[in-house]
Amino acid sequence: MEAPPTGIPIVLEPLVTRVLAPNASAYTYTGTQTHVVGTTDLAIIDPGPAGEAHHAALLAVVAGRPVRAIVITHHHRDHSPGAPRLAAELDAPVVGAAPFALEDDGPRSDASFDHDYAPHRVLAEGDTVAGDGWTLEAIATPGHTSNHLAFALRETKALFSGDHVMGWATSVVSPPDGDMTQYMASLEKLIGRDDRIYYPGHGEAIERPQRLVRGLLGHRKQREGQILRLLRAGIVEIPAMVEKMYVGVDPRLYPAAERSVLAHLVDLERRALVRSHGGGWESVDAA
Template identity: 55%
Template sequence: MLPGDSSALCHVVTHEPGRLYALGPDLARLLAPNPSPFTGEGTWVHLIGTDRLLVLDPGPVDDAHLDAIVAAVAGRPVDAILVTHTHRDHSPGAAPLAARLGAPVWGCAPLAIPGNQEAGFDPDYAPDRILADGETFAHEGRPLEAVHTPGHTSNHLCFAWGERLFSGDHVMGWSTTVVIPPDGHMGDYMASLQKLQGRPETIYHPAHGEPVEDPQRLLRGLLGHRLQRERQLQRLAAEQPGTLEALTARAYPGLDARLVRAAQATALAHLVTLEEQGRVTRVGATWKA
């Protein structure tokens, strides 16, 4: 999510956590019980397939939630538990669910940031198979492809299956994503959006929010929004150099206090990328253009 968007605090749950919602004959999802200003209604867990399943992003460790996933599987073979990235609302349930279902964990690489591990990361994630960018495997007669989309996190993967893209937190259906340095990188995030513009999938299934039925339009909007924010921060740093806190307050006037730290992280991600491009400089704690 992007702090400052009006949707950022709208996390009223209109779907029932633990209830299975069909999205087609070969796709269903259920909601984890973790609504918040940063997850919307919560994390969607996707069950991909009919006779044999893949379980995508099992979410947090919560006994009732894991029970609901097992009930939704309904005894069908699970070929793998897939993980898009290792934020705590996505990956911690993978290991206990794997033990209950007898399935391996496949997906993104583990992630550690020496000396500066963001509190939101899952340090215990240990996949049985790390999927590389472009790696494919067959699932119910169709290839499923891992698509590396760094930016939100450096290890983020999307998964393409036919006309569908399971977009994790890279492209969401309720708000834009937050990018938190040092692992999150705004330049990588924007490059990953451009990468998806060259792909053929026509519907996105994000981990938060509703399916996206016109993804190319949304991708254009996300890129435009990021470029606008980038130009704004460069202009503000030129008009009146200031600290990250001061620039963020000017860029996000009237921001809800609960979202200030996340807004500062997103602003920092933009400023770091602008610094790498030589468009702003940093002297001590002051940014100027």
């Protein structure tokens, strides 16, 4: 697949314009997608990493129109660092996900935290940001991160899903900030909604979102089953599990896979199905 152009505004629907940041990687796919909502006045969702080219591209899209808010889905370095400069130059508040200061206990696989992230207003479930002809409603979707929010555009039933549901791969869930129990619950929550389309932080728009979310839930449950079978077969350490579970996957993604396997194990331990043992793990029914 040919990578789409960066810095070029693409109108997805009358109220939504997408601009791709030039930060493609094994963990960001073609890059972070910033979405600009509105026509006469605007909201900017996830301004992406700090960088001259993307900053200039967003200012060109704004074209002097008032910006009501710079909206952040979560505090990863590929989503929020572009916010402070935009906020200062556009006289717009940064709103959305809560700030977070936890030091991670292992290697990050998607992007490290943006430790400078400091919103002017934290949004919770059901809080809104509005402008001329548009309303964004915060939907709490923790799991990928503890503070992750999606945003529903009420007027068109579009959902900006951030990294919770993406158009190219499953989300990395990396403890201690990432939580598989919360992630699964957030997927179940989305199934109960009637959103028409998802615009993710990475990857193409998702036109049959309910089908994809059900598939993600099924995929995670399959991973659970793989882990339990491997434990019963005596494969008890995470790196060895990843080699068996992720055959054919780019080895550069193994750190991400190891973090997600750990998240599954933590979830299974909460449910009394596994426990840590001697530097590894074991299934409770095999103990």
